[in-house]
Amino acid sequence: MYRDARKKAGLSIEEASFQLHISTRTLLNYEHGISTPPPETVLAMSRLYREPWMTQLYCRRDCAIGQAYSYEVLDRVNLDPASILLKLVGELKEAEAVLGRLLELAVNKNSREDFTREEWAEFVTNLQEFLDVEHNIEVLKISLGRWCDVSELIAAHNRKCCERGYASKEKAALIEAAN
Numbered sequence: 001m002y003r004d005a006r007k008k009a010g011l012s013i014e015e016a017s018f019q020l021h022i023s024t025r026t027l028l029n030y031e032h033g034i035s036t037p038p039p040e041t042v043l044a045m046s047r048l049y050r051e052p053w054m055t056q057l058y059c060r061r062d063c064a065i066g067q068a069y070s071y072e073v074l075d076r077v078n079l080d081p082a083s084i085l086l087k088l089v090g091e092l093k094e095a096e097a098v099l100g101r102l103l104e105l106a107v108n109k110n111s112r113e114d115f116t117r118e119e120w121a122e123f124v125t126n127l128q129e130f131l132d133v134e135h136n137i138e139v140l141k142i143s144l145g146r147w148c149d150v151s152e153l154i155a156a157h158n159r160k161c162c163e164r165g166y167a168s169k170e171k172a173a174l175i176e177a178a179n
Helices: 002-008 013-020 024-031 039-049 053-062 064-069 081-106 117-144 150-163 169-178
Strands: none
Touching (some): 002 024, 002 039, 081 117, 117 150
16 A cells, blocks of 8 residues: 555655654655654654555554544545535435434433434434444545645644633644644
8 A cells, every 4th residue: 555655656665764753764664564663653654655544544544543433444435526516515404304213212311221223223223324424424535635725724624623612722732733
């Protein structure tokens, strides 16, 4: 994946390693699967090669958290932002259609044990519509990575959440410093 992305970007091994601040030998080891790059190097490669999917593929394949919580990489659908937005509209309508029932099922429930088996099964089935929305938004963010640095958009969103009092400013400062 790393070698193909570098070549697609039109960079030699020397140019890429210089811009990534790593040795050519290290980059070759990553490209040939001899060693696994650290996440910050994959992020730098993704930006340098203009391959926004690289980070999701890395997390899905090489990170235990990503393996547990990342969505499948959708490589068989139209991934241009307009197509994704159209798909998102449909997913939002489907989620809105089940929202009332989800609320009915969740009223007066404080834990999983408060549901009957049938209620829980229905709740999970309906919840899938919201996971479809979330997955679609993740795909949109990655697709937009071809146009801009999505981390800047997310940082702006995080600042807005802090300004509105939804998150602590201390955490936002840590996140901002990491970017």
